[in-house]
Amino acid sequence: MTAHNETGELQPIHHEPTSFFLKYLWSTDHKMIAKQFMWAGLVFLLIGGTLAMMIRWQWAFPGAPVPILGSILLRGSGGVIGPAQYMTIFTTHGLIMIFFAITPLLIGMFGNFLIPLQIGARDMAFPWLNALSFWMYALSLVLVIASLFGNLGPAGAGWTTYPPLSTNLGTPGSGQTLMVAAVFVTGVGSIMGGVNYVTTIIRLRAPGMDYFRMPLTIWGLFLTAILNVLFVPVLGSAAFLLLLDRMFGTQFFIAGSVTGAPAGDPIMFQHLFWIFGHPEVYILILPAWGIIGDLFSFFSRKPANFYRGTVGAMIAVTVLSAVVYGHHMFQTGMSPMLGKSFMVLTLIISIPSVMLVLNWLRTLWGGSIRLTVPMLFALGTMFVFGVGGLTGLYLGAVVPDIYLHDTMFVVGHFHFTMAAASFLATFAGLYFWFPKMFGKRLNDTLGKIHFWMSSVFITLVFGGQLLAGYAGQSRRLYDPYQYSFLTRLHGLNRWTSYAAFLLLLGQFVFIFNFFRTMFFVKASGMEANPWQVSTLEWAIPSPPPYHNFDTIPIVVRGPHEFANPVVLERLGRDWIGQAEELPEAMPGSARKAGT
Amino acid sequence: MDFLGLPHDASVNGYRIDHLINETSFFVILFFVVTAALMLYACLRHGERHQASYDHGDTWKSFRWTLAVAAAIFLVVDGPLLVESLTDLREVFFNFAYAESQPQAVRIEINAHQWIWTARYAGPDGKFNTADDIVTTNDVVIPQGAPVIIQITSTDVIHSFNLPNMRMKIDAVPGIVNRMWFEAKETGQFDIACAQHCGSNHYKMKGTLTVLPRADYNRWLGEASANSSRGFDPDDAEAHWGWDWAAYSRI
Ligand SMILES: [Cu+2]
Ligand SMILES: [Cu+2]
Numbered sequence: 001m002t003a004h005n006e007t008g009e010l011q012p013i014h015h016e017p018t019s020f021f022l023k024y025l026w027s028t029d030h031k032m033i034a035k036q037f038m039w040a041g042l043v044f045l046l047i048g049g050t051l052a053m054m055i056r057w058q059w060a061f062p063g064a065p066v067p068i069l070g071s072i073l074l075r076g077s078g079g080v081i082g083p084a085q086y087m088t089i090f091t092t093h094g095l096i097m098i099f100f101a102i103t104p105l106l107i108g109m110f111g112n113f114l115i116p117l118q119i120g121a122r123d124m125a126f127p128w129l130n131a132l133s134f135w136m137y138a139l140s141l142v143l144v145i146a147s148l149f150g151n152l153g154p155a156g157a158g159w160t161t162y163p164p165l166s167t168n169l170g171t172p173g174s175g176q177t178l179m180v181a182a183v184f185v186t187g188v189g190s191i192m193g194g195v196n197y198v199t200t201i202i203r204l205r206a207p208g209m210d211y212f213r214m215p216l217t218i219w220g221l222f223l224t225a226i227l228n229v230l231f232v233p234v235l236g237s238a239a240f241l242l243l244l245d246r247m248f249g250t251q252f253f254i255a256g257s258v259t260g261a262p263a264g265d266p267i268m269f270q271h272l273f274w275i276f277g278h279p280e281v282y283i284l285i286l287p288a289w290g291i292i293g294d295l296f297s298f299f300s301r302k303p304a305n306f307y308r309g310t311v312g313a314m315i316a317v318t319v320l321s322a323v324v325y326g327h328h329m330f331q332t333g334m335s336p337m338l339g340k341s342f343m344v345l346t347l348i349i350s351i352p353s354v355m356l357v358l359n360w361l362r363t364l365w366g367g368s369i370r371l372t373v374p375m376l377f378a379l380g381t382m383f384v385f386g387v388g389g390l391t392g393l394y395l396g397a398v399v400p401d402i403y404l405h406d407t408m409f410v411v412g413h414f415h416f417t418m419a420a421a422s423f424l425a426t427f428a429g430l431y432f433w434f435p436k437m438f439g440k441r442l443n444d445t446l447g448k449i450h451f452w453m454s455s456v457f458i459t460l461v462f463g464g465q466l467l468a469g470y471a472g473q474s475r476r477l478y479d480p481y482q483y484s485f486l487t488r489l490h491g492l493n494r495w496t497s498y499a500a501f502l503l504l505l506g507q508f509v510f511i512f513n514f515f516r517t518m519f520f521v522k523a524s525g526m527e528a529n530p531w532q533v534s535t536l537e538w539a540i541p542s543p544p545p546y547h548n549f550d551t552i553p554i555v556v557r558g559p560h561e562f563a564n565p566v567v568l569e570r571l572g573r574d575w576i577g578q579a580e581e582l583p584e585a586m587p588g589s590a591r592k593a594g595t
Numbered sequence: 596m597d598f599l600g601l602p603h604d605a606s607v608n609g610y611r612i613d614h615l616i617n618e619t620s621f622f623v624i625l626f627f628v629v630t631a632a633l634m635l636y637a638c639l640r641h642g643e644r645h646q647a648s649y650d651h652g653d654t655w656k657s658f659r660w661t662l663a664v665a666a667a668i669f670l671v672v673d674g675p676l677l678v679e680s681l682t683d684l685r686e687v688f689f690n691f692a693y694a695e696s697q698p699q700a701v702r703i704e705i706n707a708h709q710w711i712w713t714a715r716y717a718g719p720d721g722k723f724n725t726a727d728d729i730v731t732t733n734d735v736v737i738p739q740g741a742p743v744i745i746q747i748t749s750t751d752v753i754h755s756f757n758l759p760n761m762r763m764k765i766d767a768v769p770g771i772v773n774r775m776w777f778e779a780k781e782t783g784q785f786d787i788a789c790a791q792h793c794g795s796n797h798y799k800m801k802g803t804l805t806v807l808p809r810a811d812y813n814r815w816l817g818e819a820s821a822n823s824s825r826g827f828d829p830d831d832a833e834a835h836w837g838w839d840w841a842a843y844s845r846i
Binding site for chain 2: 082303472
């Protein structure tokens with residue numbers, strides 16, 4: 001406990017800087033850095049989404065000029081997407097969504113904003129490194145934009161960037177080089193962020209904030225940060241070697257001839273990529289699991305069922321995620337022994353995943369459910385994650401994967417997990433913590449319209465992808481109907497595209513709500529704790545002062561103390577804060593009070 | 596409803612894949628519907644006016660209960676998938692010894708490049724990379740009812756040789772010779788597709804798989820071989836990409 005008593009002294013209160021540069025640009029305040037990530041992440045989410053609409057347009061109306069966007073982005077070709085441009089569109093869409101939209105929102109925004117506030121710290125362990133992490137990300141955004149204007153063409157090797165296609169043999173343009181460099185740079189930023197998150201959670205928890213009293217959101221962010229620190233360096237090394245191949249003529253990933261001349265191995269890249277790539281799926285889903293785990297408890301007004309089991313399941317998935325990556329490579333000619341091993345390990349993941357879902361269900365069961373906007377988004381997340389997780393079964397087993405590998409079924413599967421679940425969870429969190437960040441609430445009715453449009457159409461879009469894949473459509477086809485066995489899918493693809501356009505339309509409801517609240521609604525009259533929940537960040541004003549906590553709180557209970565009859569009797573409400581003393585505690589009645 | 600469902604299966608063993616996919620779909624859809632229904636019911640049954648129960652569920656009983664349900668679901672849903680996959684791999688898809696031992700088996704070498712499939716048949720001498728080889732472009736001819744063993748590589752980027760109607764697929768990787776085998780049940784013409792993004796014309800990397808009755812196939816083989824011997828050019832190094840079948844040592 002002595003270590004804990006020092007936390008206050010270790011974190012002296014600094015004064016807020018007043019210059020524009022130090023306040024808004026090179027800010028070391030975790031809350032400002034979170035907002036920087038939020039703005040950049042939302043802008044790039046919209047860019048990535050717009051690119052997706054162009055892909056959908058091409059599949060609905062191959063070769064027809066793209067309305068509106070075509071006249072801006074594709075002037076040279078009269079608004080028509082050509083095969084080379086199509087390559088760039090899906091490559092850029094994938095990379096932007098994963099590295100430059102969802103990662104900064106789920107991890108950059110929520111991680112920065114919530115970790116200090118929810119564990120009772122005044123800032124991150126390394127505030128300066130934190131600012132540097134954001135600016136590395138910003139630099140990578142510049143590289144992404146620059147890649148679109150590269151000499152000899154932009155990037156086009158897909159988000160997986162498999163060599164030799166991603167070497168000068170397949171994509172000679174400097175755009176591809178800049179894109180690989182962007183991934184490398186943003187990876188460096190992610191590692192900085194990860195080191196910072198892990199250190200902060202280990203060192204700066206308020207007194208009494210044991211690991212098993214942390215909100216599930218913090219657990220999700222903690223495990224994600226650990227995965228980031230362990231596996232992003234692997235991606236970095238793959239990207240670095242690829243850059244050497246592209247720029248300095250090395251041949252790490254360029255094979256010799258079939259006669260066996262000594263040279264590199266393109267499959268080596270896939271090993272490095274997927275050693276990172278599979279954990280990446282969990283990097284993007286763990287914060288989402290954490291957030292919805294907390295929200296289910298908050299809006300069922302009931303303790304999260306079997307909290308330790310949920311944490312245990314999340315840890316189990318994190319550990320397993322490191323040893324299953326081979327399921328992405330079943331068709332590369334991998335040895336049958338390896339294929340079988342990866343299949344068994346992959347399928348085992350379903351056990352902790354089912355435990356997680358069961359705990360969520362039992363949290364909801366017998367609650368006092370409030371269908372608020374964040375709760376709706378959390379339920380939507382659970383729904384789409386169910387589809388995403390279950391469709392993974394087919395792909396984790398070698399035999400069905402022979403047929404389904406590299407089809408739209410794979411695309412639908414990972415969009416349900418990485419895109420739909422992460423996307424809906426991001427909005428669940430954003431609607432929930434927006435009042436904390438800005439001191440005002442987003443409009444409820446608009447939020448509900450946004451929810452229904454988002455969750456219904458996202459399910460239809462990615463469901464359409466699953467069906468197309470099941471029927472045999474390969475991914476990344478500029479014109480699928482070149483193949484006679486796919487001509488029957490034109491109608492399905494067109495309807496899926498209509499759903500996608502409506503999905504985009506629904507996002508404008510959010511954009512309107514967001515800007516209206518941000519700039520035209522006065523920040524006054526909001527209750528300090530509008531959702532009536534017990535975690536530490538809601539015990540301080542909204543938005544929080546620069547140093548967060550005037551005095552570091554002393555935590556006395558877990559994050560989900562709802563419906564406790566003793567609390568109800570003494571305080572007249574169904575919740576009690578994590579650091580709130582229960583008044584007139586009678587001996588033996590306060591649960592685990594003090595430490 | 597033509598867009599629903601797997602493409603036509605013209606292979607002898609494809610039914611195993613279809614069966615596993617459909618069986619998994621049955622359990623997966625069942626599990627999903629039950630879970631989603633429970634979620635919906637939990638949300639609609641107890642609204643704001645209901646007093647939530649004060650239960651942390653933090654007991655050993657709770658742990659055992661959750662683990663038992665998770666394990667049961669694993670056994671029912673993942674179990675068959677795992678066991679049948681392993682059986683299918685042993686009996687068929689990884690069973691190259693069976694395919695190689697069949698006297699009527701057909702051996703083909705395929706070389707993929709942007710954006711063409713070139714196929715090579717050994718010809719009457721049974722040896723690859725000799726003057727009597729038959730070399731075709733985007734056109735693979737096979738007999739009905741005999742194992743077809745394919746060894747495949749690529750000269751530029753990674754491609755993936757995809758026969759949706761045979762439920763077969765394998766990557767073509769430069770520097771590596773991969774293999775697969777299958778057997779056609781029906782005669783006819785089917786699509787050969789590329790499943791791995793391989794550049795701007797990936798979508799056009801299309802070939803035709805023609806399945807002929809054995810007698811027709813033999814006739815085709817004889818004619819094609821005579822033609823290719825006449826067209827053989829010993830100085831054209833580019834055209835001599837074949838490899839010794841026996842030299843195959845991976846796996
Ligand atoms: Cu994976
Ligand atoms: Cu190809």
